[in-house]
Amino acid sequence: MQKINHRHLIIGVMLSVTVMFILPNLIEHYTLSLLIIYSILALSLGFIWGFGGILCFGQAAFFGIGAYSYAVYAINIGESSIPFILAILTPALFALILGAVIFYGRLSDVYLGVITLVVTLILFRFASATAGPEYAIGKARLGGFNGMPNFQTLNIPGMPDRYIWDMDFYYLCFIIIIMCFIGLFFLTRSSFGRICIAIGQNEQRIELIGYDVRKYKTILFAIGGGLAGLSGALYASWAEIVTPNLFSLGQSAEIIIWCIVGGVGSLSGPILGAVLLGLLKYYFGQQSYIDNNLVLGFILIIFVLFLPNGLAPTLSQLWGKVFKRKNRQRKNLNSKRVRMPNKKAVS
């Protein structure tokens, strides 16, 4: 069983590398990079929600913190490798502290949702209010509602003059998402990952078996925060400006919608959702007859009412029916919510 999964993984990686070289011929690479960044963000929520059962309404907070801390460090340091790492660590640390407050207080799902939402709003308000020159971290002025432009974008480590941009940036993003996917793939198969999956299925049972649920959830939350920070740092480098809108409610909503549409419980689902909806938004953004919110809202309602498992599990069921799968045992392992990702990402 493990072996089969590895075979899937290797085929998946090879396929996605092929896709990586084909895609730029079909869609503009500038858009593609953004889709990949969104996919990483979706992956971060899909991971903690689908595997640990933590529905965070404020994933945008970590995304924004990642982007902001990248920009702040980049302005102060002037070279991108250290800021890039710090941009992952800062939101991870923030998530660790926030997670510890929430999970060690044993707050229920609803309060988790409310608190993460409120924290996102605090950050949004705060970031919007930092227009004056007194709000500066080192050399970096936070800039209030206008945001922070003019920071060092990604460069080849050690060479501040050689920027990674255009096609190279696209390839970098693609390689990063493949690495994230493989990392999470193995993480879900490690003992830590299995315990997290079990917590997502039945928290009380795991508590009674003797694991410290609070610790596992906090660490899982921090990993999700770090991943979101990674995508934030990439976004900052892509957009070349960070604004308080990164913290907005709309951003948080979008991440959740990606996960719902793609399907939580697998790693490929959120990526599928982010790519599909990202493309949809891209095409809808070019017309002005129908408002974007309206479309996204309808999609969300329809999926909650009729397709609560999302597209990826539904598609994989269809796939399973069409190509009669040999090992039926795996089906038994798949519970209602949590599915093992047995196919590669559709990128």
Next chain:
Amino acid sequence: MDLAAVIIVEILYAIASLVVISSGLAVIFGMMKVINFAHGEFMMLGGYTTIVAVKSGINIYISMLIIAPLVVGIIGVIIERLIIRHLYGRLVDTMLATWGISMVLIGIATMIFGNTTEGITTPIQGWTIGDYQINGYNFFIIIVAITIVSLGYYLLKFTKLGLIARGAMQNPDVSAALGYNPDRIYMATFFVGAALSGLAGGILAPLVGLVPSWGTAYIAKSFIAVVVGGPAIIAGLLSSATLFGSVNQIFSFLFNPVFGEVALLLTAVILLRILPKGITNSIFKGKL
């Protein structure tokens, strides 16, 4: 002295406006346990209804106290019948579905009214205390808040209707066995909640420039007011509104309005950590 009076009025106003904006949510979330993320958009609809009614020549008080709640209440019932009634008892799914509803409502409002600010003028003149100017409309909001709270208390505590509603919220099966249709009661309660949100939107409409995404500014505030308040709807709403209103205004005076809001939200996070089940579950236990 003048400054003190002004500050007291401002604090009372902050408390009252928190009560006004949270009361609709208190009914929908506090009684029905439906996490209504579309609450802010119900308010936005109330605001637009008021503005449209006033601009078509209807008296401003009639439009915001009667027309806005009615229209939003009816929209609320339609939404409840179509979507929310299928999701009772599934907390996370209702959260997501109402979030979808809120986006749809924002989208519709943007398509109808466009992304421009709409506004009407306040019907009450301001007056001066010493060197300071006070907005007369603040007193109107304080009076409305007092009316909402006392009417709500009276309805829930002393009338048969309130008793039936409370019974159905506590145990729908028992109330069904006693001959009251819980489905109908839920529908009526949702109507009341939505109507209160519409009222809040209508009342606040003259104070702000209305844009389709206006409601999102209030959703977090009203949520934490209700959640921190805890299970007792009215006592909870009053105590948390008092606390948060004072915190908000005091910090606004000391620093600036944005810090007032940040302080409010931070207090909420800390309070939720200390009293995860709300104020009324630990301090005013057993009250209504």
